[in-house]
Amino acid sequence: xxxxxxxxxxxxxxxxxxxxxxxxxxxxxxxxxxxxxxxxxxxxxxxxxxxxxxxxxxxxxxxxxxxxxxxxxxxxxxxxxxxxxxxxxxxxxxxxxxxxxxxxxxxxxxxxxxxxxxxxxxxxxxxxxxxxxxxxxxxxxxxxxxxxxxxxxxxxxxxxxxxxxxxxxxxxxxxxxxxxxxxxxxxxxxxxxxxxxxxxxxxxxxxxxxxxxxxxxxxxxxxxxxxxxxxxxxxxxxxxxxxxxxxxxxxxxxxxxxxxxxxxxxxxxxxxxxxxxxxxxxxxxxxxxxxxxxxxxxxxxxxxxxxxxxxxxxxxxx
Numbered sequence: 001x002x003x004x005x006x007x008x009x010x011x012x013x014x015x016x017x018x019x020x021x022x023x024x025x026x027x028x029x030x031x032x033x034x035x036x037x038x039x040x041x042x043x044x045x046x047x048x049x050x051x052x053x054x055x056x057x058x059x060x061x062x063x064x065x066x067x068x069x070x071x072x073x074x075x076x077x078x079x080x081x082x083x084x085x086x087x088x089x090x091x092x093x094x095x096x097x098x099x100x101x102x103x104x105x106x107x108x109x110x111x112x113x114x115x116x117x118x119x120x121x122x123x124x125x126x127x128x129x130x131x132x133x134x135x136x137x138x139x140x141x142x143x144x145x146x147x148x149x150x151x152x153x154x155x156x157x158x159x160x161x162x163x164x165x166x167x168x169x170x171x172x173x174x175x176x177x178x179x180x181x182x183x184x185x186x187x188x189x190x191x192x193x194x195x196x197x198x199x200x201x202x203x204x205x206x207x208x209x210x211x212x213x214x215x216x217x218x219x220x221x222x223x224x225x226x227x228x229x230x231x232x233x234x235x236x237x238x239x240x241x242x243x244x245x246x247x248x249x250x251x252x253x254x255x256x257x258x259x260x261x262x263x264x265x266x267x268x269x270x271x272x273x274x275x276x277x278x279x280x281x282x283x284x285x286x287x288x289x290x291x292x293x294x295x296x297x298x299x300x301x302x303x304x305x306x307x308x309x310x311x312x313x314x315x316x317x318x
């Protein structure tokens with residue numbers, strides 16, 4: 001049986017194929033003889049109760065100079081419920097347009113497509129806040145819009161990380177000590193003077209060893225991690241913030257943490273997830289479009305994309 005997959009993502013013509021996890025997943029689908037279609041979130045729409053996408057069928061080549069060919073000369077309207085699977089791989093920010101997309105994809109799922117990750121869980125599982133469901137494995141954390149509450153938390157902890165709930169790539173993340181003269185203005189900026197919730201977390205010194213990306217596919221913990229090492233003078237390991245990625249085997253402690261979280265992910269239809277682990281703590285649970293797959297596949301003899309598509313094919317055969 002021929003399967004088809006619609007990949008909802010940012011512009012495919014502007015990706016870095018060497019590091020792009022979505023591209024690698026599309027290559028895996030193509031290699032398994034799936035028909036691969038592409039669109040951006042703005043191309044999804046609802047008409048007379050059905051969800052459609054103005055999309056194009058594509059063929060891929062692992063070539064950094066010419067990686068995509070459009071089989072369809074121009075986008076065609078296709079009923080999303082008729083795809084075997086839909087991969088929602090739009091990068092954050094997680095804004096209202098993203099949420100509207102999840103409503104459309106949830107309806108497409110009801111109309112026949114297997115959507116990864118589950119649209120309702122994409123809405124429910126904020127990548128920062130979802131860590132609160134696993135308190136045994138998270139650092140001391142406060143989420144608030146209140147200036148005084150955050151200042152008090154910072155004074156109690158002495159050294160904290162402050163960040164927005166909807167960012168990515170290390171954007172607007174601050175390390176602040178209790179006596180920092182800029183503490184109040186940083187909190188005011190993050191919360192927009194008390195209007196928006198922000199997160200404060202205990203600073204974890206083990207960041208010098210790397211912010212580890214642990215991938216979980218259909219509940220299976222991948223036995224390798226990408227340690228994102230902060231550049232000199234930085235506290236952020238994010239690759240987008242200048243960190244360097246070092247692939248390495250997963251530690252026993254990291255594996256135990258991931259295995260404790262994995263069953264809840266499967267229960268929620270989150271089949272492809274990336275944990276951010278610093279020391280013995282999970283700081284984020286990435287569900288929207290986890291990355292770092294290609295770096296691990298280059299370094300180790302493992303095909304992570306295959307694991308995801310085997311899981312999809314198994315579900316589709318039921």
